[in-house]
Amino acid sequence: MTDARYADAGPDISLAIRAEDAEDLRILATLAQDAVLTAGDMLHDGRARRFSLLLNRFRWEDAEAARREGRPYERVRSLLVISDALRVRHDGIDRADPGTVLSLLDLGWQPGDDGTGILTLNFAGDGTIAIDAECLSVDLRDVTRPYLAVSGDMPRHE
Known part of the structure; x- marks a missing residue:
């Protein structure tokens, strides 16, 4: 696998959405649910006030069509x-081991004063990242073409 590049994504399949309020975040969280990454796929740029994660996202938006057509599920x-x-x-996440595999379960927003708040990223195994934010501004953008999900199956959990 080569490095992900935005130019690899096609216009008919790539996702690019932004969440600026709690309702937007619920939609974005649904699309990001069950994404897999390593601790090394996270970067906090304090100077730019940006926290980024490179995800292997399950394509929930395509799951029903894949099931109906009998084709494999995809990630991107x-x-x-x-x-x-x-x-x-960070709580419950070993940032010292960049190979630690994480599975994103949900994103949440706890509003504060004057548009500020705390964005939480909840991972399987009780890992959490809490981000104090000046405002809610979260972008999710596909950067490669979809590929077959290694497991061949849809994520399942209670």
């Missing part, structure tokens, strides 16, 4: 970018 490399990130805290 996507960037999840949180802008206006003032502070990032």
Whole structure:
């Protein structure tokens, strides 16, 4: 596999959405649910006030069509970018081991004063990232063409 490049994505298949309120975030979280990444796929750029994650995102938007057509499920490399990130805290995630595999379960927003708030990223195994943000601004953008899901199956959990 080569590095993900935005130019690899086709216009008819790539996803590019932004969440700026709680309702938007619910939609974005649904599309990012069950994405897999490593601890090394996360970067906090304090100077730019940006926290980025390179995900292997399950293509939920295509899952029903794949099931109906009897074809394999797909994943795609996507960037999840949180802008206006003032502070990032980790709990239950070993950032010292960049090979640690993480599975994203949900994103949540706890509003604060004057548009500020805390964005939480919840991972399987009780790992959490909490981001103090000046405002809610989250982008999810596919950066490669879809590829066959290695497991060949749809993610399942209770």
